[in-house]
Each structure stands twice: as C-alpha cells, then as structure tokens.
Amino acid sequence: MKKDTVTITDNATGKSFELPVTRGTMGPRAIDISRLYRDHDFLTFDSGFQSTASCSSQITYIDGEKGVLLYRGYPIDQLAGQSTFLEVAYLMINGELPTAAQLEDFQGNIRRHTMIKESLKGFFKGFYHDAHPMATMVAVAGSLSAFYHDTLDIHNPLHRELAAYRMIAKMPTIAAASFKHSISEPLIYPKNNLSYCGNFLHMMFSLPSEDYQVDPIAEKALDMIFILHADHEQNASTATVRLSGSSGANPFACLSSGITALWGPAHGGANEAVLRMLSQIGSIDQIPKYIAKAKDKNDPFRLMGFGHRVYKNYDPRAKLIRQMCHEVLNKISGTGDPMLELAMRLEEIALNDEYFIERKLYPNVDFYSGLIYKALGIPVNMFTVMFAIARTVGWVAQWMEMISDPDQRIGRPRQLYTGSQQRDYVPMKKR
DSSP, X not given: OOEEEEEEEOTTTOOEEEEEEEOOSSSOOEEOOTTHHHHHSOOOOOGGGTTOOOOOOSSEEEETTTTEEEXXXXXXXXXXXXXXXXXXXXXXXXXXXXXXXXXXXXXXXXXXXXXXXXXHHGGGGGSOTTOOHHHHHHHHHHHGGGTSGGGOOTTOXXXXXXXXXXXXXXXXXXXXXXXXXXXXXXOOOOOTTSOHHHHHHHHHHOBTTBOOOOOHHHHHHHHHHHHHTSOOSSOHHXXXXXXXXXXXXXXXXXXXXXXXXXXXXXXXXXXXXXXXXHHHHOSGGGHHHHHHHHHOTTSOOOOTTBOOSSOSSOOHHHHHHHHHHHHHHHHHSSSOOHHHHHHHHHHHHHHTOHHHHHTTOOBOHHHHHHHXXXXXXXXXXXXXXXXXXXXXXXXXXXXXHHHHXXXXXXXXXXXXXXXXXXXXXXXXXXX
C-alpha cells in the first residue's frame, strides 16, 4: 500500500509532527495513529468510532455515498442475482469464488456438521417456554465450546477450519430448535439432502407426524436475504466478534458475543421495529399524519427502516430485496399483503418529500426483510435470529482473517477521562 504523511500542529506548544497516511485499494485514506500516544502523548477522540478504522480487511467494502457494497470485490447485486448463500460463504472465507468441485466439497463439509449433540438438545429444556429465541441462541452458541473443547486451538488452521464449518452448519439447527422450544413442539433433525435454506425451513415448520414440502419461492427468498446479510464491514456485532477474538477467546465464545451485540434494536432488531411501525400506522390514509410526526423533533415517533449509519444513498441491498418482497408476497400470499401496499406507499411519499431527500433518508434492507419474514410465517421474535444465521458467515470470515494476521494484537480502546482529578480519601466521620 502507498504511504504518505500528514502534518499535525499543536497550537498549545507550536510544535508540529508528521503521521503516516495509509491508502487501501479502495476508499478514503487513513491516518496511522498507532504511535500517536507513545511518541507524542496524544489520544484521538472519536465517539462511536465514526472515523476510526479498527483493522485492515480484505472481505467487505462499502461506499456509503455511492451506495456500493462489495464482497471480496464482487458487487452485491451480482452475487444476490447469480450466486447461492453457501457459494458466498466459501467466497467470504477463502477469498475467491469456488470451482464446482470446491463448492461441492465445501457444501459436503457443512452438511456433515448440521447435527447438534443429543445432550445439547436437553439444554433447551432449561429455558422457559416463552424465552426469547435470541436469549437461547446466545447461550447455546456459547455452549458449543463445551462439546468441542479438543479442537479449540485457534493457532491450528485445521481447528479454525473445523470451527468455521461447525458454526455455519449448526446455527440454522440451533435457531430452529430455539423456535420449536418456544412453541412447545418437538425439535426436528436436519435433512442433509436439502439445501442450506431448505433445510432450515424444514426444521422450522415440519412435524414428525406429517410430511413437509419446502416452498421453492420461500427457499429462494431466504437464500437471497442471507446473502444480503452475510457481512457488512465493521458493524457493531462484527467489531464485537473481532474484539472478543483478539483476546484469544475460542470461536464459539466469539460467535456468542456477536449474537449478543446483534440483539440490540439499533442493530439486528431494526426489521422488527419496521413491522411494529407499519402496524402502528395501520392504513395508507394515516401515512401523512405519521410523516408529520416523524418530522416533529418533539414527537418520539420515528420512521423505522429509513436511513443508515453508513449509506447516504439508496441501500443497494434494499433495491434487490424490494423486488423479492413483491415476488414473495404475491406468490406465497396469493393476492399480496396490505402491509406491503402500506410500505410501498410510505416509501413513495418519503422519497418525494424534501425533508427526507435533504437528509438522504432512503429505505434500507430492514424496511423490506421483515415483510418477507412475515410472509414466510416466521414470527417477529425470530427476525433477529434470522439475521444471526446469515451474519455468522461474516463473523467467521472476519474472525479467521483476524486470527491469521501476524500483526494482530488484543483490542484495547482508550478513553477521554472526564471524571474527578486525584483526591484524598475522606474518613466516614469527616464526610
């Protein structure tokens, strides 16, 4: 990478010093501040890490201004339109698209690890029947390290690869088991002759007492959603996985930490909030009222599913999922869903309103994904679980990249201290 420098002047002392500037293959340049405190007694302050690159990575690239998302250099629309989720998983982990033989071998490795231990099934019985599936996911994913403790050497490439297969393969099984437990139905074993998404739908909705046929439209829609959610650069959950992994924690513990971060309503829970918002609006004739409420700074109502922390243009994933949303609701629901019409009308009004145009508040992927999940019969409390299944691929790829980096060090953010200055302890009698 080409390097340059930038000059920093301390107005308090009049002294100047230079910092190296690093340029990646794409995107903005980065000022290397790794020696700033050591050499110059300065920290940087960046609340929320809005201008801080916490690592270098070759996996995902985002240009928020232009609405670009690339996985390993491939545009998301090409992958979503032509690839499959497991092919994308291979790409994310290995850096290149697989040959037919490589993909078959990869899929075979995933199929061989879809089962969970019989004793792990008993773990689910310890949760209340109405436990949130994400709470179950956090616990069960973390517990996997107790079952595979003999292959947890993170410095062994074979152990890392095996952990990757296990995490990607078992997440749908764990997710479906969490759902089945919440509705007091028996856990369903995976069927490895089905596709990754077809197998998940089978484990979610089949019963031992009757046959279940996977709907190809549902299977296709789920595969696309999983591709769109596979990775998204250094978001909160991915950064959490990397930070956990930097301590040398085992991969299943890192996975559990990512699920925990994803659970937050500002991250993985956004599509749930969209559905609740549409239910609150109720009908198309109520949209002007709620648009006005959204513009009122003193009103707590917010339009969910609009705008994005990174994208200042139309979310490229939203363009793809919008078309799929129409296809799913028209074919699975038959005549379509009134909530989709409400969502489409809300989108139309918002995109033609100067308030939203000036602020570049475009619909994001969460605006549509909840509608698709609803049409597939997936309950609202499972929406974030679906996100976790897909994002596991990104977490795995990011974790493996980080562990393989010879310059990797434990993450240790600093702080700007604003508390009391040093003072002496006051005995109780003198207070």
